[in-house]
Amino acid sequence: MKLPCITGHLKCLLLLLMLCLSVLTINPVLAASGDEQFMNALQQLTAKKFNQKSQAISEIENSRHSQVKPVLNALLTGNLYYRKSDKVVFIVQKQDETFQLIDVLSDQQVAEVGKRTLKKISINNTLRSQLRSIIARVDLSDPNADVRRSAVQDMMKDMSLDAVNLLQEQLVIERSEIVKETIQVAIALYDIKSDDKATKLNAINALGDSVHPEANNLLKYVVSKDADGNYVENDLELRLAAQNAISTVETKLKIYSFAETLFFGVSLGSVLLLSAIGLAITFGVMGVINMAHGELMMLGAYTTYVVQLLMPNSIEYSLMVAVPAAFLVAGFVGILIERGVLQFLYGRPLETLLATFGISLILQQVVRSVFSPLNRSVETPEWMSGAWEINSALALTYNRLYIIIFSLIIFALLILILKKTALGLYIRSVSQNREMAKAMGVRSEWVDALTFGLGSGIAGIAGVALSQLTNVGPNLGQAYIIDSFMVVVFGGVGNLWGTFVAAMSLGVVNKFLEPWSGAVLAKIIVLVFIILFIQKRPKGLFPQKGRAGGN
Amino acid sequence: MAHKSIFMSMLADDRGGKIFLSLLAIVTIVLPLLNLAVAQDSAFHISTFTITLMGKYLCYALLAIALDLVWGYCGILSLGHAAFFALGGYAMGMYLMRQIGDRGVYGNPELPDFMVFLNWESLPWYWYGFDQFWFAMLMAMLIPGVLAYLFGWLAFRSRVTGVYLSIITQALTYALMLAFFRNEMGFGGNNGLTDFKEILGFSLQQDATRVGLFVITALMLAIGYLVSRFIVTSKLGRVVVAVRDAEDRARFIGYKVESFKLWVFVFSAVLAGIAGALYVPQVGIINPGEFSPLNSIELVVWVAVGGRGLLYGAVLGAILVNFSKTYLTAALPEVWLFALGALFIIVTVFLPKGIVGLLQQMKARKVKEQKNESP
Numbered sequence: 001m002k003l004p005c006i007t008g009h010l011k012c013l014l015l016l017l018m019l020c021l022s023v024l025t026i027n028p029v030l031a032a033s034g035d036e037q038f039m040n041a042l043q044q045l046t047a048k049k050f051n052q053k054s055q056a057i058s059e060i061e062n063s064r065h066s067q068v069k070p071v072l073n074a075l076l077t078g079n080l081y082y083r084k085s086d087k088v089v090f091i092v093q094k095q096d097e098t099f100q101l102i103d104v105l106s107d108q109q110v111a112e113v114g115k116r117t118l119k120k121i122s123i124n125n126t127l128r129s130q131l132r133s134i135i136a137r138v139d140l141s142d143p144n145a146d147v148r149r150s151a152v153q154d155m156m157k158d159m160s161l162d163a164v165n166l167l168q169e170q171l172v173i174e175r176s177e178i179v180k181e182t183i184q185v186a187i188a189l190y191d192i193k194s195d196d197k198a199t200k201l202n203a204i205n206a207l208g209d210s211v212h213p214e215a216n217n218l219l220k221y222v223v224s225k226d227a228d229g230n231y232v233e234n235d236l237e238l239r240l241a242a243q244n245a246i247s248t249v250e251t252k253l254k255i256y257s258f259a260e261t262l263f264f265g266v267s268l269g270s271v272l273l274l275s276a277i278g279l280a281i282t283f284g285v286m287g288v289i290n291m292a293h294g295e296l297m298m299l300g301a302y303t304t305y306v307v308q309l310l311m312p313n314s315i316e317y318s319l320m321v322a323v324p325a326a327f328l329v330a331g332f333v334g335i336l337i338e339r340g341v342l343q344f345l346y347g348r349p350l351e352t353l354l355a356t357f358g359i360s361l362i363l364q365q366v367v368r369s370v371f372s373p374l375n376r377s378v379e380t381p382e383w384m385s386g387a388w389e390i391n392s393a394l395a396l397t398y399n400r401l402y403i404i405i406f407s408l409i410i411f412a413l414l415i416l417i418l419k420k421t422a423l424g425l426y427i428r429s430v431s432q433n434r435e436m437a438k439a440m441g442v443r444s445e446w447v448d449a450l451t452f453g454l455g456s457g458i459a460g461i462a463g464v465a466l467s468q469l470t471n472v473g474p475n476l477g478q479a480y481i482i483d484s485f486m487v488v489v490f491g492g493v494g495n496l497w498g499t500f501v502a503a504m505s506l507g508v509v510n511k512f513l514e515p516w517s518g519a520v521l522a523k524i525i526v527l528v529f530i531i532l533f534i535q536k537r538p539k540g541l542f543p544q545k546g547r548a549g550g551n
Numbered sequence: 552m553a554h555k556s557i558f559m560s561m562l563a564d565d566r567g568g569k570i571f572l573s574l575l576a577i578v579t580i581v582l583p584l585l586n587l588a589v590a591q592d593s594a595f596h597i598s599t600f601t602i603t604l605m606g607k608y609l610c611y612a613l614l615a616i617a618l619d620l621v622w623g624y625c626g627i628l629s630l631g632h633a634a635f636f637a638l639g640g641y642a643m644g645m646y647l648m649r650q651i652g653d654r655g656v657y658g659n660p661e662l663p664d665f666m667v668f669l670n671w672e673s674l675p676w677y678w679y680g681f682d683q684f685w686f687a688m689l690m691a692m693l694i695p696g697v698l699a700y701l702f703g704w705l706a707f708r709s710r711v712t713g714v715y716l717s718i719i720t721q722a723l724t725y726a727l728m729l730a731f732f733r734n735e736m737g738f739g740g741n742n743g744l745t746d747f748k749e750i751l752g753f754s755l756q757q758d759a760t761r762v763g764l765f766v767i768t769a770l771m772l773a774i775g776y777l778v779s780r781f782i783v784t785s786k787l788g789r790v791v792v793a794v795r796d797a798e799d800r801a802r803f804i805g806y807k808v809e810s811f812k813l814w815v816f817v818f819s820a821v822l823a824g825i826a827g828a829l830y831v832p833q834v835g836i837i838n839p840g841e842f843s844p845l846n847s848i849e850l851v852v853w854v855a856v857g858g859r860g861l862l863y864g865a866v867l868g869a870i871l872v873n874f875s876k877t878y879l880t881a882a883l884p885e886v887w888l889f890a891l892g893a894l895f896i897i898v899t900v901f902l903p904k905g906i907v908g909l910l911q912q913m914k915a916r917k918v919k920e921q922k923n924e925s926p
Contacts, residue, residue, distance in 0.1 A: 289714055291848075344900050349714045350628045351899045354855060357848050358895020365888035482725050482844065485718050520729050527726040531719050535705040538715060 035105060038065040042089045042104060045075070045121050046082045054127055061134050069138050071104055076131045081118040092118065133162045140166070145176040152182045156214060159190040178389050185212045192218060201241055208245030211252050211393035219246045256393040261511050267400035269507025270407035274465055275480045276487035276499050277414060278458035283485075284494035285431040286451055288342055289353040293484060294477025295363035296456045299333060300326035300463020301472040302367060305376045316381045319464065326460035333363075334456020338449050346448075360477065367474045375473040384468060403465050410461060411500060417454070418496070427451050431494065486530050492540030502541060506530075561777070561784050567907065568780060571863040572773060578605070579769040583762045599758045603833050604877065606765040608870050610830040613772045615853045615865035616779050617822035622851070623860030624783055625815045626795035628713075630847045631720035632823055634727050635695035637841035639824030641731075642694060644744035644837040645678060646687030647755075651748050664746070665739045675737045684751055691828035692821045699820030700813065707809040707816075712798070721844050728842035743838025750832050761833070768829045772866075775822055779862055782818070791815055852891070855898045858905025868905060 041063060044056035057075075060068055074080040074091040081092045081099070090101040090110075099118060101111045123131070139151030148170075155163050167183045174180050184206055191203035204222065207215040222233050222242040233239050275297060282290045290296075303326040308318045337359055345351045384402055387395040418424035426447045429437040438444050466476065491502030506526060513522035537543070562568055582605060585597040614636050621627045653660040657667040661674055680686040702723060706716055734740035753760040782788050793801045794808050802808045831837045840846075849872075857868025872894070879887040902909055 289717075341896055341900060350717065351903070353628075353630075353714070353717065354848075354851060355896050355899040358852075358892040358899075360892070361888045361895070362892035365885065365892070368888075369885060478845075482721060486722060489715060489718055520733055524726045524729050527722050527729075531702075531722055531726075532705070534711055534715060534719050535709045538709055538711045 035065065038063040038067070039105075042071070043087065045080070045089060046087050046119075050124055050127060053121070053123070054130060057127065057130060057134065061138070067104060067107075069135060070107070072131050072135055072138075075121060075123060076128065076135070078120060078123075080121045082121060083113075084117055084119055089121070090118075129160065129162060133166055136163065136166060140170050145179055148174070148176070149179045149182050152179065152186050156182075156186045156189055159186060161190075164190045178391055181210055181391055182212060185210045185215045189214065189218060192222070197235065197238065200235075200238055204238060204241045204245050208248050211249060211256060211391055216246070216249050216253075219249065253393055256391070260394055260396075261515070262508065263396055263400070265508030265511035266504060267404050267507070268511055269504035270404045271462075271465065271469065272483060272487050272507050273411060273500060273503035274403075274407045274462035275459070276484040276491075276503055277411060277496065278455040278462065279484045280488045280491070280493075280496055280499040281414075281427075281455035281458070282452055283488055284496075284499075285427055286448060286455075287346075287349050287352075288452070289349055289356065290452075290455070291353055291357040291481065292337065292360035292363060292477075293356075293456075293459050294479070294481035295360040295367075296330045296334060296459035296477070297463040297466060297480060298367060298472075298474065298477040299330050299363065300460030301378070301467040301476055302371065302376070302463075303329045303460065304464045304467040305371075305378050305472055308379055315379050316383065318379075319381060319384075319468075322464050322467075323461055326464045327457040328460075330460025330463065331453040331457030334459075335449050335453040337456070338452035342452065343445065343448065360481075364474045364477070371474075373474055375471040378467040378472050380468055399468050403468065406465060410458065411496075414458065415496060423447075423450060423454075427454075486527065489534060490530050490540055492542035495540075495542045498540060498542035561780050565780065565863075567861060567863040568776065571866055572776065575769055575773055579766055583766060586758065586762055599761050602765050603761050606761070606768045606833045607830065608873050609765070609768045609772050610826045610833070611850075611853065611869040611873050612866040613768075613775050613826035613829070614823050614850060615857070615869035616772075616775055616862055617819040617826065618850055619854050619859055619862055619865035620779055620782070620819045620822070621816055622854060623862075623865070624788065624795060625791050625812055626798075627812065627816065628717045628851065629720045629816075629819075630717045630844065630851065631722075631724035632819070632850055633846035634724035634842055635699060635820040635823035636827035636830070636846075637727070637731075637837065637839075638695045638698065639691040639827030640831040640837040640841060641738060641744070641827075642681070642687050642691035642824070643828040643831040644747075645681040645738075646684060647747040647750060647832060648744050649678070649682040650750065651746065654748055655746070663739070663744070665734075665742065666737070669734060671737075678737070688828065691824050695820040695824035695827075696817050699817045703813045703816040704809075707812045721847065724842050724847055725844050728839050728844075731839035731842060739838070741839065743836060743840075744831075745836040745838075747832065747835055755832060755835065764829070764833050768833070771825060771829060775825070776862060776866070779822070782815070783862070787811065787814075849891070852895055852898065854905075856894060856902075856905055858907030858909075861907055864905050864907040867907065871906070 038060065041056050041059035044059065045053055047053060047056065057072070060071065070091065071080065079092050079094075080089065081101075082089045083101075089104055091104060093100040093102060093109075097115075098112050099115060100109050101113060102108065103110045136151055136155055139154075140148055142148055142151070152167065155167070164187055167187055171180060171183050171187075174183060188203040188206040188210075191199050192207070194200060194203075204219065207219055219242050223239050223246065224232055226232055231239060233242070275293075278296070279290060279293045282288050282293070304319070304322040307322040307325055308315060311318055311321065337356070341355050341359065342352055345355060380399060384399045387397045388401065389395040416424075418427060426437070426442050427450075429440070429442055430444050430447045430451075434444055437447075463476070466472075466480070470476065470479075487502045487506060488499055490506065491498030491500070510522050510526050513525055516522075517525065534540075562572075582597055582602060585595055586599060586602050589596045614632070617635075618629065618632045621629055621632075648663045651663065655664040655667075657664055659667045662671060666674070681690070702720075706719065711719065730736055731738055731743075732741055738744065747755055749755055750760065750764075753763070755761075783791070790801065790806055790811050794806070794811055798808055827837075827841075850869075853868040853872045854865045855868065856872055857866065858864030872891075875890070876887065879890055898905065904911070
């Protein structure tokens with residue numbers, strides 16, 4: 001009685017199982033239904049006649065499959081084959097005598113066979129140009145502007161009428177300025193070879209608007225002479241137009257290179273500003289010559305390194321964590337230095353110089369012992385790498401751009417702290433007249449410690465910025481300490497705006513000297529200039545007025 | 552009495568100086584004897600290496616005296632004194648370079664190796680004359696002196712003092728370092744000048760030459776000390792001290808403060824140049840690293856450790872610090888920077904007058920205690 005019942009149950013179970021299995025096997029097919037059109041079209045490529053193949057190519061394009069480009073590229077370079085036995089299409093990589101078959105959909109190598117089992121899918125010139133324009137079109141519709149731009153740049157090498165038409169279509173819908181510029185150059189490159197004078201003239205004028213290096217080369221070619229001393233271009237009017245275009249291009253290039261140098265100068269200036277403002281506080285406000293300032297920056301840079309070690313999976317956000325962390329670490333060390341050593345040395349600036357130099361040596365050796373004397377690499381987050389390409393002649397790197405912005409923010413914050421907060425009020429009062437401030441009830445020792453902590457903390461933040469520009473090593477600080485002192489002394493001690501002006505002007509002057517004299521000589525010239533300047537105005541650009549500036 | 556000896560009157564109240572000079576005389580006589588006259592396997596034999604090391608220390612001591620003159624007596628903390636030392640060294644190095652002649656790797660009789668390597672056609676004009684010993688020695692004193700004169704004339708006249716002066720002297724040596732690192736300067740760039748063969752015809756590899764250099768260095772140190780002592784005990788020296796202690800007051804009394812400062816500064820630079828010129832043949836190399844600001848600051852610490860404003864304190868500091876540096880960098884290389892850093896801090900915070908100051912303090916306390924006990 002019971003047995004059939006059990007068998008019935010079993011049958012039910014089996015049925016269920018089979019159902020499950022069938023669903024499992026059907027599922028991928030459902031998911032890959034987009035592949036179907038693509039695969040069908042591929043199959044048609046195995047046809048004999050070229051017009052059939054051409055139709056197949058169009059269909060492949062229409063399928064908008066992600067593998068369209070590799071397949072068509074393979075076809076164009078003669079690397080697309082089908083297996084004679086079952087007419088399945090493969091991309092082939094030839095290696096010595098064997099052919100490696102690569103699956104069209106998965107890009108995986110599936111088999112290795114001899115030549116005989118395969119047949120190449122042949123193409124003719126019509127198909128070739130069709131393929132080229134399709135590949136270009138695919139690239140041009142890529143969402144990434146860089147891909148579009150490099151596609152245009154590729155097309156520039158060998159312009160055809162088809163390409164021009166394609167580019168003209170793209171020009172209407174293109175949004176990126178820099179891609180637009182490249183397209184215009186490409187079109188002009190084609191037009192300039194035409195026989196029609198008006199078209200040529202237009203092309204020359206269009207090239208004059210562009211700072212693309214290719215455009216400039218072509219214009220120079222138009223006005224050049226050939227080996228026999230005859231002009232390449234016979235028409236005088238065209239030559240004059242080209243000459244005009246060249247001079248406008250050159251003016252533009254000059255402006256852009258000026259802008260670029262200015263940008264480099266300002267970015268160097270903001271690095272100097274970052275490294276010098278901490279010093280400006282400790283030196284200017286407290287009269288302490290902190291030779292360990294560079295090492296506090298180094299600590300900030302190492303903090304960045306440690307933060308990145310602690311959060312390896314979120315490098316993107318590491319800098320957000322590193323900035324406050326570096327401020328705290330360096331600020332804490334600064335307060336330790338002030339309480340431990342400097343408080344015994346007030347009023348003896350030269351002694352503070354020696355003592356803090358000793359501290360800097362100790363900090364360097366600590367870092368060497370803890371982290372090794374070798375440079376550590378700090379990673380740059382994605383959003384800070386790369387460059388903002390304004391046009392083909394001017395590109396601003398993001399890391400420098402962000403550092404400029406960052407240093408301005410820090411500077412503004414510092415001004416706010418000094419001008420608008422109670423701490424700032426105390427700091428200013430102590431720096432102007434310590435005795436009087438004490439008499440009014442300001443705890444000057446406490447203010448000293450906090451001021452030194454603030455200056456040191458800012459050095460730590462500067463270290464975070466530096467970690468994005470240079471190597472992080474035990475000697476990081478030494479490279480910047482003399483420059484920072486120069487900035488503070490040049491700007492005028494005790495004056496943050498002076499520090500700002502000094503940092504920016506020294507940065508810009510340095511970068512403008514560099515192409516003319518070389519980097520090292522530029523630095524020497526700037527140093528000598530400051531030495532001479534101090535003789536002329538011993539209190540810097542903006543000397544402190546009144547009694548505070550007296551000593 | 553007046554003519555009996557300036558020498559004796561100068562040292563009359565300089566007990567430390569007398570001790571120093573006697574010790575120097577003993578060392579100068581005994582060490583060479585132990586090196587040359589005692590057999591190599593004897594326990595009393597002193598190796599040439601040690602002699603050269605001692606010679607190096609004595610050069611440093613001379614440099615420290617030079618700094619003590621400007622810092623201890625004149626109150627000018629120069630953070631660029633190693634620059635004058637290095638310039639003197641380069642002058643000597645150029646002479647030694649020219650002495651190599653055609654024995655260099657490239658065998659060029661005229662050009663030093665690095666110039667051949669850089670494809671230079673002919674000797675730059677500023678190398679002319681350096682094949683003559685007297686000219687090179689003149690330059691070893693003249694170049695630091697002229698640089699110090701120009702720099703000091705500008706700085707003291709516009710009354711750049713204190714911290715500002717320290718920072719721009721540091722900038723000076725830093726700028727010189729960067730400049731000498733450049734190959735285009737024609738001083739061997741990064742590698743500097745090295746591979747010296749002989750000096751005045753004596754091979755630098757021979758023990759006798761090394762001992763001779765050591766003796767000459769000791770002599771120069773003694774002379775340098777005496778001349779410096781003469782300066783600080785003279786009327787000029789007292790004015791200089793007055794300038795240190797109250798510059799404005801000295802100026803109001805009618806002294807031309809700038810010129811006093813300037814002459815002491817220039818003399819000090821010349822002394823540093825001589826020290827550098829003596830240093831180079833003994834260590835066998837001069838490179839831009841000698842200009843590095845760190846060297847100048849280390850020099851300041853020697854003087855601070857010994858005790859400034861005493862001359863022999865500077866000598867003591869230079870020898871002590873460098874001796875411990877040689878010992879520690881060999882035995883415990885990791886500890887050296889910790890030790891040096893700690894030394895900076897301890898000396899500035901606890902020993903403002905250096906070791907000599909500490910000794911004097913202890914002695915004064917003893918005398919006081921004895922006085923208290925006696926009645």
